[in-house]
Amino acid sequence: MSTIARQGRGYRASYAVLYLAFLYVPVLFLPLFSFNQSIYIAFPIEGWTFKWYGTLLENERLHEALGNSLEIAITSSVLATTLAIFAAKAYTRYRYRGQRLSLGVVMLPMVLPEIIVGVSLLILLNQIGLGLGTHSVIIGHTLICLPFAIAVLMSRMEGFDRNLEEASLDLGEGPVTTFFRVTLPLILPGVVASLLLTFTISFDEFIIAFFLSATDTTLPVFIWSQLRFPQRLPTVLALGACILVFSAILVVFSEWIRRRGHVKAGPGVWN
Amino acid sequence: MSTQATGMPSGAAAATDPSRFIDIQQVTKRFGASVVAVDAVSLQIARGEFFSLLGASGCGKTTLLRMLAGFEAPSEGEILIDGQPMAAVAAHRRPTNMVFQSYAIFPHLNVGQNIAYGLRKEKLSKADLRRRVDEALEMIKLSGYASRGADQLSGGQRQRVALARALVRRPKVLLLDEPLGALDKKLREEMQIELRQLQEQLGITFVFVTHDQEEALTMSDRIAVMSAGHVLQVDDPHTLYERPTCAEVAAFIGSMNFLKGRVRGRENGQAVVEAEGLGTITAEAVAGDLAEGAAVLLAIRPEKMAIADTAERAPAGAVEGRIAAANYLGDRSHYYVNLPGVEKPVAVAAQNVDRETEGWLQSGAPVWLSWQAKGPILLPAE
Numbered sequence: 001m002s003t004i005a006r007q008g009r010g011y012r013a014s015y016a017v018l019y020l021a022f023l024y025v026p027v028l029f030l031p032l033f034s035f036n037q038s039i040y041i042a043f044p045i046e047g048w049t050f051k052w053y054g055t056l057l058e059n060e061r062l063h064e065a066l067g068n069s070l071e072i073a074i075t076s077s078v079l080a081t082t083l084a085i086f087a088a089k090a091y092t093r094y095r096y097r098g099q100r101l102s103l104g105v106v107m108l109p110m111v112l113p114e115i116i117v118g119v120s121l122l123i124l125l126n127q128i129g130l131g132l133g134t135h136s137v138i139i140g141h142t143l144i145c146l147p148f149a150i151a152v153l154m155s156r157m158e159g160f161d162r163n164l165e166e167a168s169l170d171l172g173e174g175p176v177t178t179f180f181r182v183t184l185p186l187i188l189p190g191v192v193a194s195l196l197l198t199f200t201i202s203f204d205e206f207i208i209a210f211f212l213s214a215t216d217t218t219l220p221v222f223i224w225s226q227l228r229f230p231q232r233l234p235t236v237l238a239l240g241a242c243i244l245v246f247s248a249i250l251v252v253f254s255e256w257i258r259r260r261g262h263v264k265a266g267p268g269v270w271n
Numbered sequence: 272m273s274t275q276a277t278g279m280p281s282g283a284a285a286a287t288d289p290s291r292f293i294d295i296q297q298v299t300k301r302f303g304a305s306v307v308a309v310d311a312v313s314l315q316i317a318r319g320e321f322f323s324l325l326g327a328s329g330c331g332k333t334t335l336l337r338m339l340a341g342f343e344a345p346s347e348g349e350i351l352i353d354g355q356p357m358a359a360v361a362a363h364r365r366p367t368n369m370v371f372q373s374y375a376i377f378p379h380l381n382v383g384q385n386i387a388y389g390l391r392k393e394k395l396s397k398a399d400l401r402r403r404v405d406e407a408l409e410m411i412k413l414s415g416y417a418s419r420g421a422d423q424l425s426g427g428q429r430q431r432v433a434l435a436r437a438l439v440r441r442p443k444v445l446l447l448d449e450p451l452g453a454l455d456k457k458l459r460e461e462m463q464i465e466l467r468q469l470q471e472q473l474g475i476t477f478v479f480v481t482h483d484q485e486e487a488l489t490m491s492d493r494i495a496v497m498s499a500g501h502v503l504q505v506d507d508p509h510t511l512y513e514r515p516t517c518a519e520v521a522a523f524i525g526s527m528n529f530l531k532g533r534v535r536g537r538e539n540g541q542a543v544v545e546a547e548g549l550g551t552i553t554a555e556a557v558a559g560d561l562a563e564g565a566a567v568l569l570a571i572r573p574e575k576m577a578i579a580d581t582a583e584r585a586p587a588g589a590v591e592g593r594i595a596a597a598n599y600l601g602d603r604s605h606y607y608v609n610l611p612g613v614e615k616p617v618a619v620a621a622q623n624v625d626r627e628t629e630g631w632l633q634s635g636a637p638v639w640l641s642w643q644a645k646g647p648i649l650l651p652a653e
C-alpha cells in the first residue's frame with residue numbers, strides 16, 4: 001500500500017508541475033524576454049538589460065494610451081459598481097414579479113461575445129450620433145462589467161442579516177442614512193472587490209476598445225498596433241511585464257480585502 | 272385601507288384612554304394568495320402594560336410585532352398607537368423600538384456606537400451622548416463595555432446591548448421578539464426577572480413575544496394566546512390558567528385532563544354534568560352557552576385532584592381507578608390513572624409531603640380519585 005501511495009505521490013507531483021507550467025510558462029516568457037538585449041525573441045538570451053523599460057518612459061503615444069485606459073477603467077468600474085449596488089439591493093432585499101427573469105437578463109452580458117457587443121455598440125452609437133471615442137468605450141465597458149459587479153455585490157448583500165437594516169430604520173434612520181450607516185459599511189469589502197475586478201476587466205479589454213476607441217487608443221489597442229513593428233516588440237514586452245505585475249497586485253489586494261470580512265466604520269466617539 | 276371612512280379620529284381624545292394605548296383593529300396580514308399569517312386580530316394594550324403574545328412557532332406573533340414596528344403593512348385593518356393611526360407612519364418615525372430575535376447588533380460598530388446609533392437625531396453634545404450611553408450601559412450592567420467589539424460579546428451580553436440600544440431612545444412602546452429564546456435556562460430565568468423589573472421601573476409599554484408559556488405567565492400583566500393567526504384568549508396569567516375559555520388554550524397553558532361529558536341541568540348557577548369516568552358532578556361553565564343535553568368537555572388540572580390508596584382515606588364521592596404509571600419527581604409525583612370508561616389515563620399531581628409515601632403507589636395499584644369542588648371547568652366540545 002505504501003508503495004502505491006509513494007508512486008501516486010510521484011505522479012501527482014509531476015501532474016501538478018505540468019499543470020502549473022501550462023498556466024505560467026507562456027506568461028513568464030514576457031518578463032523574461034523583456035530583459036533581453038536582442039530585439040528578437042529567441043534563445044539563448046544574449047544579455048541582460050533594463051533599456052526596454054527606459055523606452056517606456058519616452059514613448060508619448062504609450063503615455064496617451066495609458067491615460068485613456070486609466071480614464072476608461074476608472075470611470076467604467078465606478079459606474080458599473082454604483083449601478084450594481086442598486087441592482088444587488090433590489091435583487092436581494094425585495095421580492096417582486098419578474099425578478100428572476102430580470103436577473104437573468106441583467107446577467108446575460110457576462111456570456112455575450114464581446115465582438116457582438118462591440119459591433120452592436122459601433123452601429124448604435126454612430127446611428128444616434130454619439131460618435132466614437134473614450135466615452136463610447138466607457139459605455140461598452142460599463143455594460144460588460146456590470147454583471148460581474150452585481151455577482152460580487154449580491155453575494156456580499158446576501159451574506160448579512162436583513163434585520164440589521166431594519167434595526168437601523170427602527171432606531172430612527174431613514175432609508176438613505178440607513179444605506180450609508182449600515183448597508184455600505186457592511187458591503188464595503190464587496191464594493192472594493194467589485195471596483196478592482198471591474199477595473200481589471202476594463203483595463204485588459206481589447207475587442208470593444210478596438211471597435212469604439214477611434215483615435216483615443218487604449219493600452220491593449222496600442223500594444224496590438226505595435227506588434228507590426230518588430231523593432232518595437234521589446235518595448236511591448238516590457239509594458240506587458242509591467243501590466244502583469246500590476247494586475248497581479250490588484251487581484252491579490254482585491255482578494256485580501258474580500259477575505260478580511262467587514263471593514264471597521266469611520267471614527268466615532270468610542271474609537 | 273383605513274376602516275375609517277372619512278376624517279381622522281381626534282388624536283388627543285383617543286390618547287386620553289390609557290387602556291387603548293395600542294389599538295389593533297381587525298388586522299389581517301396575508302403573504303401572497305395562500306398564507307394568512309395574522310387573521311382579523313383585535314387587541315387593546317394599555318399604557319405601561321407588560322403584554323405578551325404567546326403561541327406556538329408559526330402562529331403569527333412575529334408578523335404582528337413587525338406590523339407594530341412598521342416593517343410590514345397590514346393587508347386589512349388598522350393600528351393606532353397613542354391615538355395616532357400608524358398606516359402612514361414609516362418604521363423610522365414610529366414611537367416604537369424593537370429587540371430583534373437575532374438581536375441585530377451592528378457588527379461594524381462597537382458596543383458604545385451600537386447604543387448611540389439611535390441618538391444621532393437628538394443632536395446631543397459629545398459629553399451628553401457619552402452620559403446617555405453610560406447610563407444605558409449601567410442599566411444593563413455592562414459599564415465599561417463601551418469600546419468592546421460586537422463580536423466580543425456573549426449571547427446574554429448581545430441581548431442586553433440590543434435592549435439598551437432600543438431603550439436609550441426612550442420609546443413609548445418596546446417590542447421584544449423572543450428575546451430570551453437563545454439564552455440557556457439559568458440566564459433566561461435571571462433575565463425574566465430583570466426585564467420585568469426594568470419595565471416596572473421605566474413604565475414603558477412592553478409587547479413581548481414568546482412561545483414559552485411559563486415565561487409568559489411569570490412576566491406578563493396580560494397575555495394574548497395565539498394560534499394559526501387568531502387570538503384565542505386575552506387575559507391575565509391567573510385567569511388564563513384557571514379559566515381558559517377553550518380547549519386549545521387549556522391544553523397550551525400548563526397540563527390539563529379532558530373528559531367528555533353532557534349537560535344534564537343547572538343548579539345554583541353551576542352546570543350538572545354527566546362526565547365519563549367521574550359520574551354526575553357539578554362544574555363551573557366558563558365559556559359558551561351550555562344548554563341541557565349539550566356535549567361538553569370537562570377540563571381539570573392534575574394538581575386539582577387528590578389520590579388515595581384506600582376508599583376510607585378518600586373523601587366521599589371519590590372514584591376508583593388503577594395506576595397506569597407513576598413518576599417520582601422528588602417534591603411531587605405524577606400519577607397516570609386509568610378510570611373505567613375513559614380512554615386516556617387521567618394525570619394527577621400529588622405533593623410528596625409525607626416522607627412515608629416513599630414507594631407507595633405502584634403501577635397497577637387500585638386508587639381512589641377525588642377533586643376539588645371548584646376544580647373542574649366546562650368547555651364547549653370542539
Ligand SMILES: Nc1ncnc2c1ncn2[C@@H]1O[C@H](COP(=O)(O)OP(=O)(O)O)[C@@H](O)[C@H]1O
Pocket residue numbers: 302306307308326327328329330331332333334335
Ligand atoms: N415574509 C413572509 N413571506 C411569506 N410568509 C411569511 C412571511 N413571514 C411570515 N410568513 C408566514 O406567516 C406565518 C407566521 O409567521 P411568524 O409571524 O413568523 O410566526 P411566529 O413568529 O409566531 O413563529 C408562518 O406560516 C410563516 O411561514
Ligand SMILES: [Mg+2]
Pocket residue numbers: 329332333334
Ligand atoms: Mg417568530
